[in-house]
Amino acid sequence: MAEGSQDSVAPALSPWEQALIDFFMQVSQFLGLPKSVGQIFGLLFASEQPLSLDDIAERLQISRGSTSTGLNYLRRFDAVRQTFVLGDRREFYQAETDTSRIAQSFLADQVDPDIESWGERLRFGRQMLELAGPLAGAKPEFTAARLAVLDQWHGDIAGAVKLMHEHFRRPPSGGGQPDSSTGEKHARG
Amino acid sequence: MAEGSQDSVAPALSPWEQALIDFFMQVSQFLGLPKSVGQIFGLLFASEQPLSLDDIAERLQISRGSTSTGLNYLRRFDAVRQTFVLGDRREFYQAETDTSRIAQSFLADQVDPDIESWGERLRFGRQMLELAGPLAGAKPEFTAARLAVLDQWHGDIAGAVKLMHEHFRRPPSGGGQPDSSTGEKHARG
DNA sequence: TGAATCGTTCAGAAAAAAATGAATGATTTG
DNA sequence: CAAATCATTCATTTTTTTCTGAACGATTCA
Numbered sequence: 149m150a151e152g153s154q155d156s157v158a159p160a161l162s163p164w165e166q167a168l169i170d171f172f173m174q175v176s177q178f179l180g181l182p183k184s185v186g187q188i189f190g191l192l193f194a195s196e197q198p199l200s201l202d203d204i205a206e207r208l209q210i211s212r213g214s215t216s217t218g219l220n221y222l223r224r225f226d227a228v229r230q231t232f233v234l235g236d237r238r239e240f241y242q243a244e245t246d247t248s249r250i251a252q253s254f255l256a257d258q259v260d261p262d263i264e265s266w267g268e269r270l271r272f273g274r275q276m277l278e279l280a281g282p283l284a285g286a287k288p289e290f291t292a293a294r295l296a297v298l299d300q301w302h303g304d305i306a307g308a309v310k311l312m313h314e315h316f317r318r319p320p321s322g323g324g325q326p327d328s329s330t331g332e333k334h335a336r337g
Numbered sequence: 338m339a340e341g342s343q344d345s346v347a348p349a350l351s352p353w354e355q356a357l358i359d360f361f362m363q364v365s366q367f368l369g370l371p372k373s374v375g376q377i378f379g380l381l382f383a384s385e386q387p388l389s390l391d392d393i394a395e396r397l398q399i400s401r402g403s404t405s406t407g408l409n410y411l412r413r414f415d416a417v418r419q420t421f422v423l424g425d426r427r428e429f430y431q432a433e434t435d436t437s438r439i440a441q442s443f444l445a446d447q448v449d450p451d452i453e454s455w456g457e458r459l460r461f462g463r464q465m466l467e468l469a470g471p472l473a474g475a476k477p478e479f480t481a482a483r484l485a486v487l488d489q490w491h492g493d494i495a496g497a498v499k500l501m502h503e504h505f506r507r508p509p510s511g512g513g514q515p516d517s518s519t520g521e522k523h524a525r526g
Numbered sequence: 527t528g529a530a531t532c533g534t535t536c537a538g539a540a541a542a543a544a545a546t547g548a549a550t551g552a553t554t555t556g
Numbered sequence: 557c558a559a560a561t562c563a564t565t566c567a568t569t570t571t572t573t574t575c576t577g578a579a580c581g582a583t584t585c586a
Contacts, residue, residue, distance in 0.1 A: 163469070164480065167462045171455070178451050180369050182544055196479045201563065211546045216564055237554065238562065245486045247493040262367050273356045280352070290385045291353065297434045304436040308504050315497050371574060390533070400576045405534055426584065427532065542573070
């Protein structure tokens with residue numbers, strides 16, 4: 149229903165909202181993201197209607213700054229859908245429910261760059277060592293063996309990441325139910 | 338008895354050591370672990386001989402407390418091998434080079450518990466909602482749809498984790514080179 | 527048994543990360 | 557065009573994490 153109460157009143161989170169916020173807060177911290185990101189996503193996920201930045205900040209009692217930053221994260225991962233409400237200049241957000249989509253973006257933005265950077269670093273280090281030769285301070289055979297291990301490390305991890313990409317490329321086992329009940333049209337005049 | 342250098346001189350890290358320490362420090366931070374953990378592993382990885390806790394603390398110029406804590410982490414993940422040197426009461430460590438082994442332990446210790454905890458939390462939340470029914474403050478069809486999405490989330494992620502487990506269960510593509518040059522035998526237990 | 531050596535633990539210090547909120551720039555409305 | 561609305565940015569404050577180092581218990585050695 150339409151919110152009867154006006155400003156300054158903290159609308160008190162329902163248990164439903166609270167549970168989802170807590171849940172995604174944990175997920176967020178597991179992924180090494182600020183907890184506010186999880187909070188925001190949780191609130192959006194719990195909400196049937198799209199919410200504006202101010203809605204979110206007010207409901208969660210966090211600053212607009214944090215909210216803005218958090219929404220940026222979520223946008224980066226395509227974890228949030230931006231919807232436009234007629235007659236309202238503000239931007240409204242709702243939670244993306246497609247896991248694959250989010251996971252792919254997350255991998256691309258948060259994981260791939262690191263893996264790639266490690267690869268570069270390894271290549272560089274190897275070059276340096278090959279140039280410096282035995283001067284580096286350790287036995288050549290030993291360093292050679294270590295370099296081999298490093299390559300294995302990198303290849304192994306990169307392989308795991310590739311596997312994740314593939315896993316999230318295709319829709320999961322459940323069979324794609326297009327989430328009918330969420331498809332409410334809200335853009336009203 | 339066999340104490341060669343008892344002075345306070347920090348032996349100055351070689352470029353080889355420095356490079357590896359930096360590298361694993363980055364990996365460590367990526368994984369959400371204290372950077373000292375990465376430093377310690379890097380130093381061990383760079384060193385042909387096993388090192389004692391004091392060796393590590395001294396070379397890295399970090400406190401014994403941090404070193405002890407860091408070594409605990411590494412032991413948890415089987416990222417470190419404990420070796421016993423004859424005539425020395427202290428414990429010596431060297432880096433485990435088998436990626437699979439480390440990855441498996443890491444998954445088991447750092448990832449699996451979270452996934453499981455999420456699962457519990459979801460089951461619990463679902464129960465609560467089913468009991469509370471429409472009282473929870475949102476339309477039943479909507480909450481039902483959301484719960485379905487949550488299940489998909491969890492299953493999807495759990496699937497990814499299982500995939501990782503499988504990936505690291507078997508030795509990686511490279512064909513098992515038994516790491517001959519590292520296989521130095523010193524008093525084992 | 528007593529002195530010495532080891533490794534761990536934990537309260538406090540230091541460092542790092544995140545949140546805040548006012549200033550900023552951009553866009554729209556009257 | 558000026559006023560108003562909106563989202564972002566950034567210097568500062570707050571919170572969280574990590575490191576430190578001395579105290580402690582355990583073990584070994586003489």
